[in-house]
Amino acid sequence: MSLSSADIAHLEAVLAQGKKPKVVFTDAAGQVAGRSGKVVALDPAGVDDFVTVAFGSDELPFSAAELRLPAPGEGARRAPRQRAAAPAAPTGPGLLPDEPEAEPAPKPKPVTASERKPVSAPEVPQQAEPAPVKKKAARPRAAAKAPELTVTLTYEDGEWSVAAARGARTVVKGAKVAHTAALSMCQSAGSDEVTAVVSEVVEKIRSEAADEAARLRRQLEEAEARLAELD
Numbered sequence: 035m036s037l038s039s040a041d042i043a044h045l046e047a048v049l050a051q052g053k054k055p056k057v058v059f060t061d062a063a064g065q066v067a068g069r070s071g072k073v074v075a076l077d078p079a080g081v082d083d084f085v086t087v088a089f090g091s092d093e094l095p096f097s098a099a100e101l102r103l104p105a106p107g108e109g110a111r112r113a114p115r116q117r118a119a120a121p122a123a124p125t126g127p128g129l130l131p132d133e134p135e136a137e138p139a140p141k142p143k144p145v146t147a148s149e150r151k152p153v154s155a156p157e158v159p160q161q162a163e164p165a166p167v168k169k170k171a172a173r174p175r176a177a178a179k180a181p182e183l184t185v186t187l188t189y190e191d192g193e194w195s196v197a198a199a200r201g202a203r204t205v206v207k208g209a210k211v212a213h214t215a216a217l218s219m220c221q222s223a224g225s226d227e228v229t230a231v232v233s234e235v236v237e238k239i240r241s242e243a244a245d246e247a248a249r250l251r252r253q254l255e256e257a258e259a260r261l262a263e264l265d
Contacts, residue, residue, distance in 0.1 A: 036060055037085070037098040044103070045073050045085070056104055057087060063100040070104065187216060189235055192242075213239055 037045075037057075048055040054072040061067045071089030078084065083095035181201030188195050194216040198206040211219070213236055220232040 035102045036062070037101050037103070041103050042076070042078055042085075042098065045076055046078065049073065049076060054088070057085075057101045058104050058108070059087075059096075060100055060102050063096065187211070187219060189216070192239065 045055050045057075054074055056070055056072055058070045059066045059068065066089070069089060071087040073085060074088045074093060075086035076084065083097050085098065085101055086093055086095050087101065181203075184199045186197045186199075188197065194211040194213060195208045196206065196211050196219075197204065197208060217229075217232055217236050220228045223229075
């Protein structure tokens with residue numbers, strides 16, 4: 035057992051009367067367990083060792099777990115017992131030779147309270163501070179590359195058409211282009227080879243158109259002659 039809150043209140047009341055109440059050390063007190071002492075000071079507001087006990091020539095602080103109140107009759111002194119008279123030694127020679135008296139065993143040396151070694155709290159290893167993490171400088175992002183624009187000029191079945199694509203996406207597909215506009219587009223490219231090829235195609239178209247016009251004029255003349263015959 036150890037001191038309860040009621041026991042501590044009792045000790046305070048006894049100290050207030052100018053008396054020094056008696057306490058007994060518990061097993062938690064270590065080597066002085068079972069011995070008794072007198073309370074000379076008490077600080078109930080303390081956290082750990084707040085009861086000062088005098089025993090022998092020492093005064094040391096103890097905690098409530100290291101002390102208890104004495105049981106009724108535990109501190110009463112007992113009357114000394116009378117030794118029985120030793121029987122008279124027989125006269126005459128004994129049967130056995132006299133043995134030397136055994137020396138009494140030495141009494142254990144009492145341990146004073148000053149030999150109590152304070153228990154120090156275990157040292158907590160300090161954790162090493164983490165090394166600072168170096169941050170890489172952000173690289174400037176490259177400017178987004180604009181998709182390529184492809185323009186294609188096509189001549190098929192006597193007609194010009196143009197198509198345009200931005201990257202993989204078709205923007206314009208099969209837009210009709212006049213012959214003169216197609217020739218102008220090729221001439222603006224500044225390539226003699228392209229201009230020659232397109233000019234050849236245009237001349238062929240012009241020749242075919244002239245032949246078609248001559249044929250139509252002949253048909254028209256024939257139709258007008260038949261009409262005149264009917265008048």
